[in-house]
Amino acid sequence: MPGTLIYAEVQKGEIKKAAYEITSKAKSLGGEVSAVFIGSGVAGLAPNLAKYGADKIYVVDAPDFKDYVTEAYVQAIAQVVDKVKPSVILTAASAQGRDLTPALAARLKVGSLSDVVDLNLEGGKVVAKRPIYAGKAYVMVEATGDPQIISIRPNSFTATTTAGIGAIENVAVSLDASKIKVVVRAVEVTATKEPDQTEAEIIVSGGRGMKGPENFAMLEELAHAFGPTATTGASRAAVDAGWRDHAYQVGQTGKTVSPNLYVAAGISGAIQHLAGMGTSRVIVAINKDPEAPIFTKADYGVVDDLFKVLPALTTEVKKIKG
Amino acid sequence: MNSVVCIKQVPDTETLIKIDASGTGIVTDGVKWIMNPYDEFAVEEALKQKEKAGAGSVAIVSLGLDRAIEAIRTALAMGADTGVHISDPEFYAKADPYATAAALAAAIKGLQYDAIWLGKQAVDDDASQVPAILGEMLGLPVVTMVVKFEAAGGKATVTREIEGGQAILEVPLPAIFSAQKGLNEPRYASLPGIMKAKKKPVDVKKAADLGVNQAPMTTTKSIILPPARQAGKKVEGDDAEAKARALAKALHEEAKLI
Secondary structure (H helix, E strand, O other): OOOEEEEEOEEOOEEOHHHHHHHHHHHHHOOOEEEEEEEOOOHHHHHHHHHOOOOEEEEEEOHHHOOOOHHHHHHHHHHHHHHHOOOEEEEEOOHHHHHHHHHHHHHOOOOEEEEEOEEEEEOOEEEEEEEEHHHOEEEEEEEOOOOEEEEEOOOOOOOOOOOOOOEEEEOOOOOOHHHOOOEEEEEEEOOOOOOOOOOOOEEEEEOHHHOOHHHHHHHHHHHHHHOOOEEEEEOHHHHHOOOOOHHHEEOOOOEOOOOOEEEEEOOOOOHHHHHHHOOOOEEEEEEOOOOOHHHHOOOEEEEOOHHHHHHHHHHHHHHHHO | OEEEEEEOEEEOOOOOOOEOOOOOOEOOOOOOEEEOHHHHHHHHHHHHHHHHHOOOEEEEEEEEOHHHHHHHHHHHHHOOOEEEEEEOHHHHHHOOHHHHHHHHHHHHOOOOOOEEEEEOOOOOOOOOOHHHHHHHHHOOOEEEEEEEEEEEOOEEEEEEEEOOEEEEEEEEOOEEEEEOOOOOOOOOOOHHHHHHHOOOOEEEEOOHHHOOOOOOOEEEEEEEOOOOOOOOEEOOOOOHHHHHHHHHHHHHHOOOOO
16 A cells, blocks of 8 residues: 555644554555654654654644644645655544644545544555444445545554654745634643543543532542543533533534443433444443433443442442552 | 524434435435534524624525525524525535535625634534635635634634633634534524514525536445444342442453453
C-alpha cells in the first residue's frame, strides 16, 4: 500500500494515545507511515511516534500553533501533505479531529470519512467501517478521492510498539494570515486528568436513578477506584435534569462510546442510550427495576438499590486493586 | 441580523433501524421523521439573534425528499421567515456530505446572511462534515460546536466546546457556526405559528436549477447491523453488598477488567 500520513494530535503537552493506535494500525496495513504533529514547544515528543511504527515524523513547531485554530492547522497540514503526497491521511475522531478533518479534506477538494472504527484494504483502496444512527447500524464506505482522508474513533485499534526508528524532520510552514479569521481569546480546560468519555477504557455512568447531582460523587469514587483510564458518564435524563454537563452525555445526542467496561447505574436503557454505548466490550447494569431494558444488553445485571451497590462495589474494587 | 439555517430531516431518534433490500439503505416504512435535533438549536439561535437585533431575517435551507418540507414548515412555525427546499430525490439519494454542501452552498448564494447556522451533526449519518465543507466552498470561517453566541459590531464572540473544556473565540461576520446542545432551549412552535408557517414562502428547487452537479466523494458499499447483544447473567447475592462482591469478583476473574 502506498503511503499513509497520520496527524497526531497534541493535548496537554502530550501526543494523544489515539495517534499511537492509528500509527500501529497504519503500520500493519503496509506502506510507508509518516506522521505529523503540530504545536508550540512540542518538538521533543517526536521519538514517541517512532516507537509505534512511524517511519518518518514531521514536526511543525512554532508559536503560531500554541492554540488550535482550524484554519492555521489546515494550512500547516496541507503543506506537509504537499510534501509527503500520501494516498491515505488518518486522524483521530477526537473533538479536534472531528473539527479539523472535514476542513482539511475540503481544502484538498476531496471527501472524508468520520469516526471510523475499522479499516480494510480492497484493491489498494481503504474501505472503512463507520457507525451511523449512533451505532444502530454500520456503513462500509469508501472515500473515492485522492488522498483518502479518514478520522478514526479512539480505542478502535491497539497501539503496539515496534523497534523502528523514525526519521524526524522539522517543517517550517508559511501561513496565509489573511485567511485566519478566528482569534482565540481564551481556552478553559479543566485540570482533571480523567480521559474523555470517547477515549476512556472504563465509564461509570448514571441516569435518572441517581436522583440528584450530589449523588454523582458516588460514580466518581467508583471511577477513581478503577484507575486513571476510567471516567464518568451520564444519560440524557440526567443531563436534561441539569445534574450533569452535556459533555458527559452518552447516547444519540451525546457521545458514542466504546469502552472495555461500561457501568450503567440507574439508567433504564432508552434506545438512544443503548445505541451510544452498545459496542462496549462488557456492560454492567445496576438498577432496582428488573424490567429495565438495559438488562437485555448487560453482561452482568445487578437488580438492587444502586445507593447500596455502588459504595460496596467501590470498596471491593479498591480491595482487588490493593 | 440575517441568518441562514441549514436543516435536515432525519428519522426520529427512537427509530429501530432495519436494512432495506438493496443493502445500502434503511427501511423507511413506518419511520417518523423529525428535524435533526441539533438543527433545532441552530434555528433557535438564529431566531434569538434576530429578536435581539430587532431586525433581520431567518431563512431555512434544506436538501431532502418531498417530505423534508415538513421539517422546513416546523422551522417556519418556530418563527423563521422563508425557506428554500432543494427537493431532488435523485440528487439526495447519492448525496454525501460533499455533495450536500455543494447544493446548500448554491442555494445560500442567493440569500442574505451575517451568520449561517447548522446543527453540529445530523443524527442519521453522524458525519459532522457539512459545516466545514460549506465554509470552504463559500470562503467563510467556520466555528463548530458552539455553546454560546454573541454578535456585536460586525463580529461574533462564541464559546465552543472542546475536549475537557471550552474555548472562547472571536470571528468576523459573516461566518458559519454549528450548534451543539447547551447553546439554547429550542422553542416549540405555537398554534398561531403553525398557521402562519403555512403561508410563508418556500422556494422549491432541483439541484440542477441551482447549477449543482457535484458528484459524491464517497461510495457506500453496504450497511450492516451490529451483532445483537444478548442479556448476560444476573449477579446473585443475599444483599447489595454480596452482589457487589460477586460482581467485583466476576469483573476481576472472568472479564479481567480489574
